[in-house]
Amino acid sequence: MAVLSSAVVAGAAWAAYAFAQEPASAPRVETQVAQPQAAAASDADKALIEKGRYLAAAADCIACHTAKGGKPFAGGLGIDSPIGKIYSTNITPDKTTGIGDYTFQDFDNAVRRGVAKNGSSLYPAMPYVSYAKVKPSDVKALYAYFMRGVQPVEQANKPTDIVWPLSMRWPLRFWRMTFAPDAITDDSPLPNDPIVRGRYLVEGLAHCSACHTPRGVGLQEKSLTDDGHTFLSGGVIDGYLAKNLRGDSKDGLGTWSEADIVAFLKGGRTAHSAAFGGMTEVVENSTQHMSDADLAAIAAYLKTLKPVDTAGSALTANPAAAAALRAGTDRSNGALTFLDNCAACHRTSGVGYSETFPALALSSAVNSDDPTSLIHLVLQGGEMPWTKAAPTHYGMPGFADRLTNRDIADVLTFVRSSWGNHAPAVTADQVAKVRGAVKAPAQPTRAENP
Ligand code: HEC
Ligand code: HEC
Ligand code: HEC
Numbered sequence: 111m112a113v114l115s116s117a118v119v120a121g122a123a124w125a126a127y128a129f130a131q132e133p134a135s136a137p138r139v140e141t142q143v144a145q146p147q148a149a150a151a152s153d154a155d156k157a158l159i160e161k162g163r164y165l166a167a168a169a170d171c172i173a174c175h176t177a178k179g180g181k182p183f184a185g186g187l188g189i190d191s192p193i194g195k196i197y198s199t200n201i202t203p204d205k206t207t208g209i210g211d212y213t214f215q216d217f218d219n220a221v222r223r224g225v226a227k228n229g230s231s232l233y234p235a236m237p238y239v240s241y242a243k244v245k246p247s248d249v250k251a252l253y254a255y256f257m258r259g260v261q262p263v264e265q266a267n268k269p270t271d272i273v274w275p276l277s278m279r280w281p282l283r284f285w286r287m288t289f290a291p292d293a294i295t296d297d298s299p300l301p302n303d304p305i306v307r308g309r310y311l312v313e314g315l316a317h318c319s320a321c322h323t324p325r326g327v328g329l330q331e332k333s334l335t336d337d338g339h340t341f342l343s344g345g346v347i348d349g350y351l352a353k354n355l356r357g358d359s360k361d362g363l364g365t366w367s368e369a370d371i372v373a374f375l376k377g378g379r380t381a382h383s384a385a386f387g388g389m390t391e392v393v394e395n396s397t398q399h400m401s402d403a404d405l406a407a408i409a410a411y412l413k414t415l416k417p418v419d420t421a422g423s424a425l426t427a428n429p430a431a432a433a434a435l436r437a438g439t440d441r442s443n444g445a446l447t448f449l450d451n452c453a454a455c456h457r458t459s460g461v462g463y464s465e466t467f468p469a470l471a472l473s474s475a476v477n478s479d480d481p482t483s484l485i486h487l488v489l490q491g492g493e494m495p496w497t498k499a500a501p502t503h504y505g506m507p508g509f510a511d512r513l514t515n516r517d518i519a520d521v522l523t524f525v526r527s528s529w530g531n532h533a534p535a536v537t538a539d540q541v542a543k544v545r546g547a548v549k550a551p552a553q554p555t556r557a558e559n560p
């Protein structure tokens with residue numbers, strides 16, 4: 111019995127762990143999938159299929175269900191967990207290897223309840239806890255699109271690499287029973303209110319909280335709806351902090367206007383900030399394809415979220431650091447490392463160049479308590495998303511083989527305490543941990559390094 115119950119716990123934990131590993135390396139693929147020769151569909155059918163195509167982009171199905179360089183929706187993308195990989199499945203309408211013989215009920219059970227056609231439970235790497243909030247009529251449109259708008263591809267599914275006994279799927283049933291909400295049955299149209307529409311998208315199809323909400327002991331999302339403080343308050347995913355999206359002025363979206371949020375989701379950047387890490391693919395594959403009205407609805411809803419820290423105040427700009435850098439009076443390792451490696455793009459004032467190099471001064475990403483994202487970005491560099499709205503595209507080089515753990519700790523500590531920024535210092539130990547976790551090259555050896 112002890113063995114069985116620990117299998118349940120372990121199964122649940124790994125299942126959820128895998129869920130937390132949503133691939134940041136999702137492939138860059140065209141969402142416009144070639145139209146198969148669907149039997150002459152009526153106009154109403156075509157409209158339903160088009161609606162499904164749009165909803166599939168909002169739900170980012172392609173990100174997980176397409177392997178790097180693979181055919182759209184044919185599955186096979188490995189999602190890492192320390193005990194093995196879980197592979198996404200073929201969801202093209204191929205009858206033998208895909209979901210071509212799924213009835214609507216089979217499809218709905220998989221998407222909103224986490225139950226496969228053969229009755230076994232799916233790993234919550236498939237975000238059915240969020241999709242449970244999708245209205246049945248929207249699931250019907252998704253079904254129409256996957257059955258008749260997607261090209262069938264014959265490609266067999268790969269079994270998970272997980273070893274027995276953790277590979278047993280029955281413990282996942284207990285995870286589902288404990289943590290997955292019931293699929294909603296209310297199919298009435300939403301009231302004509304952007305905030306209601308925004309909430310529907312954020313909690314459901316767009317599954318923003320899969321990355322942006324912290325996880326509890328079962329590695330489940332601590333909250334699946336606005337609870338006043340935890341929902342969307344930040345979570346670590348694939349070595350990046352999917353940061354606080356609540357109303358905090360310092361490290362949330364308190365100082366972002368609704369227009370900033372829309373610009374970010376549409377073009378991957380604002381005048382002062384840029385998407386990086388896992389958010390790059392979310393913008394490329396999903397949010398840039400959403401309508402302006404839906405993006406405005408998401409922004410309106412996010413702006414209703416109260417700050418986690420209700421006593422927190424906004425940061426104020428402080429010109430002292432820029433003056434000291436220009437005068438050459440700050441000889442600290444952090445300041446010198448910044449001048450040598452960062453100032454060309456981010457400038458001594460820390461304000462960068464609008465829509466080109468993001469501002470470090472007063473940035474909500476820079477001022478998050480958890481420095482994981484910043485360390486990861488300085489080690490490996492980043493590229494802004496490719497979008498229709500902002501076709502020019504800039505990158506930041508990685509510094510893993512040029513800067514030591516101490517240099518990176520010092521330069522980030524400098525960035526997080528200059529120009530009015532106010533966030534805890536970064537230690538060389540923290541950098542060493544992230545360097546190991548993201549498998550960046552070893553630090554350079556330099557005798558003169560302090
Ligand atoms: C965050 C990654 C992710 C996203 C986003 C995602 N899926 Fe999945 N999905 C998976 C994984 C992984 C599996 C396999 C889980 C398992 O083996 O237990 C899966 C399984 C499925 C299955 C079961 C297939 C079968 O062979 O029985 C269906 C159907 C499905 N997904 C449809 C969708 C649809 C439709 C969307 C968009 C609305 C979507 N998925 C979005 C990761 C994802
Ligand atoms: C696959 C994981 C993932 C999903 C899903 C996701 N995000 Fe993100 N998001 C991140 C990461 C990681 C960051 C931090 C990097 C950055 O700031 O660009 C981020 C950053 C952001 C930022 C920038 C905040 C700032 O202060 O700099 C916004 C805004 C945002 N996400 C909104 C959303 C919304 C809205 C959704 C749902 C439509 C969403 N995200 C879904 C991973 C994700
Ligand atoms: C060649 C120009 C360039 C250099 C040099 C450069 N960066 Fe960047 N930086 C960028 C770009 C472009 C981005 C956006 C990256 C993305 O979207 O993935 C960025 C993003 C950032 C961010 C995230 C800011 C935010 O609010 O979104 C931080 C922090 C950062 N850089 C710090 C540094 C530090 C520290 C150095 C020096 C060690 C440095 N950068 C060197 C161009 C540069």
